Amino acid sequence: xTDPSVINLVSxxxxxxxxxxxxxxxxxxxxxRMKFAAYIPCAESxxxxxxxxxxxxxxxxxxxxxxxxxFQKYAQAHKIIVIAPDTSPRGCKIEGDxxxxxxxxxxxxxxDATESKWAKNYRMYSYINSELHEVIKKNFxxxxxxxxxxxxxxMGGHGAMISFLKNPNKYCSVSAxxxxxxxxxxxxxxxxxxxxxxxxxxxxxxxDSCCLIKRYNGPDAEILVDxxxxxxxxxxxxxxxxxxxxxxxGNERIRxxxxxxxxxxxxxxxxxxxxxxxxxxxxKHLKD
Amino acid sequence: xTDPSVINLVSxxxxxxxxxxxxxxxxxxxxxRMKFAAYIPCAESxxxxxxxxxxxxxxxxxxxxxxxxxFQKYAQAHKIIVIAPDTSPRGCKIEGDxxxxxxxxxxxxxxDATESKWAKNYRMYSYINSELHEVIKKNFxxxxxxxxxxxxxxMGGHGAMISFLKNPNKYCSVSAxxxxxxxxxxxxxxxxxxxxxxxxxxxxxxxDSCCLIKRYNGPDAEILVDxxxxxxxxxxxxxxxxxxxxxxxGNERIRxxxxxxxxxxxxxxxxxxxxxxxxxxxxKHLKD
Numbered sequence: 001x002t003d004p005s006v007i008n009l010v011s012x013x014x015x016x017x018x019x020x021x022x023x024x025x026x027x028x029x030x031x032x033r034m035k036f037a038a039y040i041p042c043a044e045s046x047x048x049x050x051x052x053x054x055x056x057x058x059x060x061x062x063x064x065x066x067x068x069x070x071f072q073k074y075a076q077a078h079k080i081i082v083i084a085p086d087t088s089p090r091g092c093k094i095e096g097d098x099x100x101x102x103x104x105x106x107x108x109x110x111x112d113a114t115e116s117k118w119a120k121n122y123r124m125y126s127y128i129n130s131e132l133h134e135v136i137k138k139n140f141x142x143x144x145x146x147x148x149x150x151x152x153x154x155m156g157g158h159g160a161m162i163s164f165l166k167n168p169n170k171y172c173s174v175s176a177x178x179x180x181x182x183x184x185x186x187x188x189x190x191x192x193x194x195x196x197x198x199x200x201x202x203x204x205x206x207x208d209s210c211c212l213i214k215r216y217n218g219p220d221a222e223i224l225v226d227x228x229x230x231x232x233x234x235x236x237x238x239x240x241x242x243x244x245x246x247x248x249x250g251n252e253r254i255r256x257x258x259x260x261x262x263x264x265x266x267x268x269x270x271x272x273x274x275x276x277x278x279x280x281x282x283x284k285h286l287k288d
Numbered sequence: 289x290t291d292p293s294v295i296n297l298v299s300x301x302x303x304x305x306x307x308x309x310x311x312x313x314x315x316x317x318x319x320x321r322m323k324f325a326a327y328i329p330c331a332e333s334x335x336x337x338x339x340x341x342x343x344x345x346x347x348x349x350x351x352x353x354x355x356x357x358x359f360q361k362y363a364q365a366h367k368i369i370v371i372a373p374d375t376s377p378r379g380c381k382i383e384g385d386x387x388x389x390x391x392x393x394x395x396x397x398x399x400d401a402t403e404s405k406w407a408k409n410y411r412m413y414s415y416i417n418s419e420l421h422e423v424i425k426k427n428f429x430x431x432x433x434x435x436x437x438x439x440x441x442x443m444g445g446h447g448a449m450i451s452f453l454k455n456p457n458k459y460c461s462v463s464a465x466x467x468x469x470x471x472x473x474x475x476x477x478x479x480x481x482x483x484x485x486x487x488x489x490x491x492x493x494x495x496d497s498c499c500l501i502k503r504y505n506g507p508d509a510e511i512l513v514d515x516x517x518x519x520x521x522x523x524x525x526x527x528x529x530x531x532x533x534x535x536x537x538g539n540e541r542i543r544x545x546x547x548x549x550x551x552x553x554x555x556x557x558x559x560x561x562x563x564x565x566x567x568x569x570x571x572k573h574l575k576d
Binding site: 017020070263267269270272 | 301302356360361518551556557
């Protein structure tokens with residue numbers, strides 16, 4: 001197995017003075033070749049830059065966020081390295097991994113699968129929260145420890161919140177756009193968790209933000225959540241951000257700052273409109 | 289034939305308070321159904337908003353600019369309607385219209401073809417400079433006259449410059465990213481002009497920015513041109529922006545403001561970095 005920290009540059013485009021790069025490496029967790037995006041701002045200081053990890057939604061690759069959100073302007077302004085991984089293992093050729101848009105390829109749901117068919121490759125939780133950190137440290141922060149926050153969209157908003165809640169003290173802050181907030185109570189989540197984790201719903205709770213908020217015991221934290229009110233998936237009860245607020249009412253360590261945005265939908269046009277505010281939020285925490 | 293001014297809304301996404309809409313209509317000039325993008329900023333005033341037309345490059349549709357450039361933030365800030373048409377007729381099923389990426393579909397080159405095979409449909413010059421203006425007037429400015437400027441990228445930078453230079457007093461200002469500046473002297477241009485206009489090179493000069501600059505007799509004008517210095521098409525001599533400066537030296541009515549950008553390439557990462565400056569440039573002229 002090739003060392004996951006050995007990365008190959010696939011493409012590099014100068015953008016807002018920094019570089020938007022795409023890399024490829026061999027993932028040990030996922031047992032396949034993976035691509036990820038890294039925006040490296042232009043910075044004169046030799047100080048270790050903070051890192052912000054973006055997790056994308058269903059059907060996305062490492063490309064969507066970097067091509068459509070316009071985040072690079074704010075990553076450069078705040079001098080933050082931004083890492084955007086793919087949303088699932090790729091090319092593993094597991095039967096049924098390409099038939100549905102909401103399960104298998106492009107739909108890893110940021111869990112470590114336990115069902116035997118998926119358990120070897122579908123380990124996105126460990127990929128994001130362990131392996132990727134080592135890759136970042138060895139390649140982008142000169143081997144030094146770094147401050148890191150995490151955010152994402154839809155399935156990736158779910159991924160960001162569970163990553164934060166399950167790892168107190170690891171991430172400085174978390175935010176989400178239109179997250180799947182309570183996957184154990186929506187169709188997307190039930191379907192994916194059944195497939196990856198089996199039918200025991202008790203196990204699912206380890207990957208459900210609302211359950212994790214109730215039992216969170218880390219430092220006081222605010223979770224910034226942006227939600228468009230014309231989002232069809234909100235109307236279909238796939239997202240349920242209000243459940244985050246209900247869950248947080250039993251735990252004073254967590255405050256949900258839910259911003260309801262009149263007229264906005266689930267698209268990158270919504271994300272691009274409010275991405276600047278998310279960078280301001282994370283920059284404040286990453287520089288504390 | 290359906291009235292070209294009758295437009296159907298294909299999609300609508302709220303973005304930076306305004307709406308990024310896609311419309312479809314029947315073009316009389318092109319004899320086919322065409323899509324175009326229109327960003328309508330949120331504005332309380334009933335004053336007629338100014339309009340900025342964006343022309344895209346080879347292989348693009350009406351989607352690339354609206355999804356990747358991040359322009360909506362600046363269109364909203366300056367309260368400018370932005371119209372981004374497709375780059376060629378579509379679905380006309382002319383033999384050879386889909387075999388090459390630099391000729392036929394996605395490569396209309398903003399000329400009115402005279403070669404018989406293409407002359408019926410490939411009339412992008414008249415589509416942009418006549419028909420589209422009527423569509424805008426009837427649908428977006430309440431039937432009132434409006435101020436309009438034009439800009440574009442690569443093939444669309446060429447299209448923007450020739451549109452401006454051939455129509456003194458029609459456009460308030462023009463700018464371009466990495467334009468094909470002297471098509472009669474590069475491979476892309478020679479190939480396209482031979483195909484659409486025939487072999488008489490004298491005819492080509494009517495669609496060549498450098499030739500048009502020499503004979504321009506309109507109001508004094510500055511053309512803003514952004515060019516990445518790591519642009520592979522610059523290195524392959526497809527763009528030749530320096531020829532604009534040489535051409536302008538014989539005509540004091542035209543000033544070329546060529547901004548060479550170290551390290552930037554031909555992509556939308558380059559465009560997104562400098563799009564704000566182009567909006568500032570056009571806003572100044574549209575509000576004079």
